[in-house]
Amino acid sequence: MEIKKFGVIGAGQMGNGIAQVAAASGMQVLMSDIKEAFVEKGKASIAKNLSRSVEKGKLEAAERDAILARIQTTTDLQDMASVDFAVEAAVEREDLKFAIFRDLDVICPAHVILSTNTSSIPIGRIAAQTGRPDKVIGMHFMNPVPVMKLVEVIRGLATSQETFETTWALCLKFAKTPAEANDFPGFIANRILMPMINEAIFCLYQSVGKAEDIDTVMRLGMNHPMGPLALADLIGLDTCLAIMETLYDGFKDSKYRPCPLLRKYVEAGWLGRKTGRGFYTY
Numbered sequence: 616m617e618i619k620k621f622g623v624i625g626a627g628q629m630g631n632g633i634a635q636v637a638a639a640s641g642m643q644v645l646m647s648d649i650k651e652a653f654v655e656k657g658k659a660s661i662a663k664n665l666s667r668s669v670e671k672g673k674l675e676a677a678e679r680d681a682i683l684a685r686i687q688t689t690t691d692l693q694d695m696a697s698v699d700f701a702v703e704a705a706v707e708r709e710d711l712k713f714a715i716f717r718d719l720d721v722i723c724p725a726h727v728i729l730s731t732n733t734s735s736i737p738i739g740r741i742a743a744q745t746g747r748p749d750k751v752i753g754m755h756f757m758n759p760v761p762v763m764k765l766v767e768v769i770r771g772l773a774t775s776q777e778t779f780e781t782t783w784a785l786c787l788k789f790a791k792t793p794a795e796a797n798d799f800p801g802f803i804a805n806r807i808l809m810p811m812i813n814e815a816i817f818c819l820y821q822s823v824g825k826a827e828d829i830d831t832v833m834r835l836g837m838n839h840p841m842g843p844l845a846l847a848d849l850i851g852l853d854t855c856l857a858i859m860e861t862l863y864d865g866f867k868d869s870k871y872r873p874c875p876l877l878r879k880y881v882e883a884g885w886l887g888r889k890t891g892r893g894f895y896t897y
Contacts, residue, residue: 616726618646622698624715626657626688628889631730632706634761635661636789638685639761645698646690664761670694696722700785702754703798704732707857712736713744718743728778730754731854734854735809735861737803738771746772752782754804756791758850766791767802795877800865801858813874815843819894820876826894844894847877850892856881 621637623630625647628816634646634657648654668674692715695701701723703715712733719729728750731741742751753769766786770779786793796802801809818829830842846853857876862871881884881891887893 616699616728616777618699619643620698620782621671621785622695622701623647623731624692624695624701624719625704625706625733626654627704627706628660629756629758629760629872631657631660631703632758632818633704633732633760635664635682635761636684637792640788640790642685643790645689646662646686647692647696649690649693651690652858658683658686658688660771661788682686687809693722695719695722698723698727699782700728700730703728707734707854708735708824709736709861710740716744716751720747726750727780730782732756734805737800737857737865738769738774738798739866742771742773749775750778752778753796753798753802754782755796755804757804764790764803764841766793767796768793769796769798769802771798798840800867801862802840805858806862809855809862812843813859813871813877814853816847816874816877816894819844847897848893848895850887851889852877852886852893853881864866 620643621645623634623644626646630646634644638644646654646657659824665674665682669679670674703712705711705715712731715730729745730752732755733753734755738751738753742748745751748771751771753767755767757765759764770783770787773897776887785792815829818824819826826844829843833839833842840846856873859871859873884890885892888897891897
């Protein structure tokens, strides 16, 4: 199946990153969000990232302009009727994702593959919102999308082999390295990563160490490029909490219980970098 136009629902940090790599691969891209201010901010973020690459000599100015020209924006989800492949990159809320997929199922022609960038919600539950579960798949990019090479490709129970192969080929076209995961809460990446972050938060909560010391131990002792608390701030503490709740609800195992301190920070609006305050102040 030939993909001529690629749709991205959500112009936030993940959505605009996905739009950037798709356009950089030569594809026509349509990026949508619910407000004009959101899509303008997303397009500006892409322009800033590309200009930084020009300044570093990694990209020609003409290529930057060509990439930007391949990205259209819209605030009308109905415009997704023109795409051949769509990826949903909205916030990690099950009710919101379900509503988007119900709408896309009506809007998009029957041949269109509907993928989700969800970091933890089971693909089968999302696919069940549509009349085309064979064409629903997980396409989980890592943050920041233009830099990170990995994409988790997650089959739902009903995902067809054709849908899987098309999605896998798209990852390669985007110069990413795909890894196959089966449909369990958290998939591979966040089933391993989030309990580690949650345990680091418990260490802070129980005064085992200060935030800086916990991160220093993991950076220098385990050779991680970033400490788990700094990483949580980058991801967004609301997203971390949502993933931990998905893991806990999915497995009913106490090892996945979210740390009370994580919940307390989210309730206070301390969500990390995006709000200026998390485990660190920005």
